[in-house]
Amino acid sequence: MLRSGLVLTFALLLGLPVNAQAEDKHLNVLFIAVDDMNNDLGCYGNTQVHSPNIDRLAKEGTCFDRAYCQFPLCSPSRTSIMTGLRPDTTTVYDLRKHFRDVIPDVVTMPQAFEKQGYFTARVGKIYHYGNPGQIGTNGLDDDASWQTRINPSGRDKQEENLIINHTPKRGLGSSLSFLAAEGTDEEQTDGMVATEAIRLMEENKDKPFFIAAGFYRPHCPYVAPKKYFDMYPMKEVPLWENNFPEVKTAPDLAFASNKPWPWLGANPQQLQEAQQAYWATISFVDAQVGRLLDALDRLDLRDNTVVVFWSDHGYHFGDHGLVMKQSLFERSARVPFIVSAPGQKKKGVHSGRTVELVDVYPTLTQLCGVEAPAGLHGESLVPLLNNPDANWDKSAITQTIRSKKRMGYSLRNERYRLVTWGQGELQLYDYENDPEEKNNLANSPDHAELLEKLMAELKQRLK
Template identity: 80%
Template sequence: MLTTPIRPICLLAVTFTLCAFGVISSADAAEKRLNVLFIAVDDMNNDLGCYGHDHVFSPNIDRLAQSGTRFDRAYCQFPLCSPSRTSIMTGLRPDATTVYDLRKHFRKVLPDVVTMPQAFAKAGYFTARVGKIYHYGNPGQIGTNGLDDAPSWQVRINPSGRDKKEENLLTNHTPKRGLGSSLSFMAAEGTDEEQTDGIVATEAIRLMEEHRDEPFFIAAGFYRPHCPYIAPKKYFEHYPIGKVPVWNNDFPEVKQVPQWALASNKPWPWLGVNPQQLQEAQQAYWATISFVDAQVGRLMDALDRLELRENTVVVFWSDHGYHFGAHGLVKKQSLFEQSTRVPFIISAPGQKQTGTHSGRTVELVDVYPTLTDLCGIEAPRNLAGDSLVPLLNDPEATWNKPALTQTIRGPKMMGYSLRTERYRLTKWGDDGLELYDYETDPHELHNLANDPQHAELMKELSVKLTNLRN
């Protein structure tokens, strides 16, 4: 395990205003500041109990949702790790950062940008990262700093566990692909704490213990359920293989979509695996979700034990969604719902309502202005998102902002997708169009883009998409 201390950041004398929920009284506002526990997961879709999934066992994430607000229509900016994580941490859209791949660092384009943890550090917070928050190759760069951003943190911890050492024991149904994009898995021996994600939880808890008497922004970045899908054996027991669905290779809806919509999988469908192999990978993926859920439970239990729960904002998010069969797709990088939609929960001290859910369309770029708003921190003026505090106070509050996701095909073809509460409009270049009505077609089986009855709607949504891009 590598620990890299960053140069100390001087504490600034600042004046804090009351947080949005009135959780700090005027008498102690200067002394008692809200902490942030920032929990990231890698490649997790909405297959969670709190999102209504019947199969997946996720009691701890469900418990977190009961203590805060679950966002039912939350969307990433780019369904790929590095561009998405760059956007949430800078508060800027991919066209502003120009990060569209897994190699480019945003500081090459925006050397002076103030990231979210930097904003907190300037306000006197201790900032630390354990695990994957900015991008680095998973699993190839486990144990390293990867594509991290040193100015964001005072302490960086890069765990490496038993899963990394035992990669030779994996079952791999796509041996010609690198492990980071494979359908590979293992029901591991040993304990949770021996796995890389178990170490993430252990180290994040240690940091909370050591810094409980000062305001902190501690980020815990879990590596699962990203492939290879590795979890201790006990988590596979939740999912007997006979109860895992088997897909038929029958997708008539794909005849209605532009070629770019399916280009994230080569070969198509399912990267060339058969239905039984896909079923085995699905079982392992769900097992890793339950394993990560247990580590989230450890963090929440530590907050309670340290009596920090009433003074800590907890944020739970995934960098993007994930396909497992629909439209003949697996993994990410599409602009369909399963790839763009993310699990997203905020639990803040003093919320007027808890255990609520909001159906408003929100984006990961909204996280930065929300956390600075909650904690009375000064934020840069050029952030692309909006504070979600009104929705934390009232999940059904008026909210007219749609969500925008984009992805790239090859060096030039950029696809943009606008999501409102009811519709999705996707544009691939000038002539590749998709339109879905989730009220009548929740599984995106009918592309309405060329339906004359929807011509006016297409124009209206196109204007919104153009405005959001600009």
């Protein structure tokens, strides 16, 4: 009864309508993670990519148009969202360090829910896994976060010898590689993730749950059943030209995530084939998200479940001569992020406010009446769920590291991005007039005052 009262009290304070079902039990959480997915989705305005199920979720909740990761690399980003702490606190900057080695007593997001009686489970990749190398293992998981952990391994893992790799000097986990696979969705690892997550929902539908479904795609190698490749005729896939004048005005470190540059040495035709495969895997994952949403409806859980959809970071595919992640440009730092919460005042809306993945932890605990630990670095997004245009004075900080411990920081507000690599190497972009980041304004006398202001804000935020 205490827990039910907390849900009712929070909902009333927030102005959220409360139905009878919500009064009787805690809200569940279905926590859907995807790996390396950028904003090439219908709900974000991409008219080529087929994503009907993710688009359906957006119509049932709030689609955040300016959501940013804390670090455009899997493990640092996932550590931040799950602990609610920024990378400079966790000091996880690579794919090897575990946050418990630095902050052993931190209470992770699922731990906070478990402390209040929730069943907590993970299927697939939530914390870092080497993908595809560690599929089927616990990877760099956190045992304390879950009561149940399931690690599927499907046909994609078994048939790695069939994969085409256009960057053969690179391992599959960092390559432009793909396979139009035989067989069914359910035989693929991500199909198994959906199947197992649905089973957990079925078995725990009468108790409060926090179930995390972590999909491995569209991370490379880009593997999906052939039918998804057929959605994207090659003649409709962009063919890039090696023409990037922005390299003349931005620091070399801005492009250093790709060696060799451009496109890790791939040619335009190879990049085009990989782009087709990447979009195919997005549509494949979208179909698995649809299975989860259908199961919620079938089990009569939709009115009592908060659904969160997020990617650990964005992904380049040709722009700036880049592919993949680890830059501080928009396509790398920006993520798809959707929240659908029972009782939120407005649904099917977009919020243009600047939000961060560290905001997820305080948002979910507030929505569900769960006590959050002190010291979280994010802010609850509940006000934006009720009013997507609510006053919101918050910028987003994304960082990445280069060799020799050279850290770059990005400060992004609703119009501008400042990037500093130290030693006077700066970038400044005005997205209202330059959405493709072609013109670095850092040395423009007309923008000197703005640059100084944004630098002061970043230094204050990093204290």
